[in-house]
Amino acid sequence: MSDLEIRPAAHDDIPAIVALLADDPLGAQRESPDDLVPYESAFQRLAADPNQHLVVAVRDGRVVGTLQLTVIPGLSRRGAVRSIVEGVRIHSGERGSGLGTQLIEWAVAESRLQGCQLVQLTSDATRTDAHRFYERLGFTASHLGFKLQL
Template identity: 85%
Template structure:
């Protein structure tokens, strides 16, 4: 197995990231890899925000994983900063080989570097494998999440 690099995403990575976001039953319903315009706009917004870290895992020059890490300063928990991990995706060819663990470990290490006191994430309730994966890494299903489409 060749070396893996985890680095900030570049604009040229957008097609590969979007393809991974769309490569499952849920993503296929909500992503549009044929029109990258909204993703390019979103990438520009993310790039301009120092609290947003869109990372990619690259092996042999190919993007094989991604996640977004958001740093959130706050007043609760005695003024603690927290991070949120979102959009974790591993290319189908790489699943089951430990890459997801490496990406999450990178996000946790970056959260510590940013002085976060809590790392949180959500996973769709239908993603039972993802839930087991996060629990194996030490995450606890401690809260009930709510969302509202706007």
């Protein structure tokens, strides 16, 4: 996979990222690839925040994967810095190729560079294949998550 580049997302990547986010049953319900306006304003907020790392995986000039890494300083755990991995998506034609592993390995390595002592992620309860994938990479299902829609 030496032909793969993981790099910070650029404004021009927004349509491809949104297409990846919408390319599964859950994402199809939540995302709106035909209206990029809210994604563009969100991208500007991410780009302005040094604790946000939105990256894309590019192969042959095409965005084939993405994730967002957020670095969070905190007081708990003796002032530990942690990171959260969100929005991991792999193009359907690339699933099973090892690309997801490379993206998560990038996130873990970047978390170490940022001084994090813990990497966290959440995965929708219905994504059982993703749960097995994260467990294979050493993550443990240690907490019960809650959400409140606003």
